[in-house]
Amino acid sequence: MKVLVPVKRVIDANVKVRVKADQTGVELTNVKMAMNPFCEIAVEEAVRMKEAGTATEVVVVSAGAQQAQETIRTGLAMGADRGILIQSDAPLEPLGVAKLLKAVVEKESADMVLMGKQAIDGDNNQTGQMLAALLGWPQGTFVSKIEKSDAGLKVTREVDGGLENVALKLPAVVTVDLRLNQPRYASLPNIMKAKKKQIDTMTPEDLGVDASPRLTVLKIVEPPARKAGVKVADVAELVDKLKNEAKVI
């Protein structure tokens, strides 16, 4: 089974995001970038499937600027076999990315797409579902457990009320949640090895896809700030404040 893992380069999860003064976006200059944490979990799972003999090849794909190659290298260092960069300097939205990925899935004849449930920059939580729709494949979203069966996949989904088990026919798109696994750190020898692995570069035009955006960002601003309140000395004062000042209990 050939597994395709789309990955996204985002601001590192530990960096405090700052909004630009001109309201056009967030500050990206000299900011530490990393692989989206959910994508890391997807790469880890795909590599484990390969180690377990369920996957035959793991291909990491990213759409974005030239620098997204670094993110692909991170996936290769974790154990993926090769990479594909869909190079585009234009802004991309989930629908456009889903169309690009569909073209790659078809070109590669992949049997499964394993990807993060959302990226921590746009917080859209859309691309996997959209890709599944465009391919006409089933979707297992927010998944915390994957089992391969003869008939296809059995996945456990994290839903608002608890957990849900769903059987999916293959080929399928699976989007992963936090508790699926703990991604490994790439070892130095594997980082060195990853430098020699192949990354093919193509453009949206090469794939025959129009990925132009549908949304116009009018402005990006800071959220209303919350003022820090007061420190209370003990539980008695806390209860008093909640009862008599805030009147919430």
Added chain:
Amino acid sequence: MSILIVAEHDNASLKPATLNTVTAAGQLGGDIAVLVAGAGCSAAAQAAAEVAGVAKVLCADAPEYGHDLAENLAPLIAKLATDYAHVLAPATTFGKNVMPRAAALLDVQQISEISGIESPDTFVRPIYAGNAMATVQSADPIKIITVRTTAFDAAAAEGGSAPVEAVETTGDTDLASFLGQELTKSERPELTTAGIVISGGRGMQSGENFAMIERIADKLGAAVGASRAAVDAGYVPNDYQVGQTGKVVAPELYIAVGISGAIQHLAGMKDSKVIVAINKDEEAPIFQVADYGLVADLFQALPDLEKALG
């Protein structure tokens, strides 16, 4: 111009998140239709007909809609959507799962988790875990939207008397099948709609220690939540998680116990009206958003709090 809401329900009744979505739809202006798709869902359809502000209920009753499988629901939504200017669903795991699939079938770029409506084509939504707010304008002919329920009040569940119309069903795609579920059983209020939430973090040190939080929750009529760290450590189930990728809550009172306050957690609770933080580390970032901060060992503070509440 009219609006279609995709109801979240359990066949017998509407989920509260549907009521917040009705309020968001009301801000757009236009007739509001509600789609209730399920298996044996006539009671839920009747409940939708009674919601104030609803003009029409579309009821799609068939076995293939019984377990909210996106593979079966999305074609139905996409087929009905062409008669509407907007299609809205709550940004719950239900809406997040099904709506992007419907949007892609319609070749529409969805607008996720809106927290404000500027005009019929312009919306405000949080990005970067709520550290920035984006105002976006959509050029698509149909707007497919999920709604952050904490940003809109619940519509009145009674007062309406909309007609219920059966709609043609779209069949089973046979791509996925529901096997079962393990729902967390609780007598306490639901996390996303509770007036008071008390959450524990890594500082709780074990699942057993969450009993201290639960006893206080029962005294306050509160729901129990948790940070990602507490869920990852296995102290409590996944559906307790409050944060960027878990649940978003905005109760009257939020009590964070042993939670340091990573931005991913703050993203899920910083719109709460009153925030209390109990943490032994006075430098913990949670104190920067707390109205009342108590620097204390939670193993002392929680029993004291339980006693003080009588």
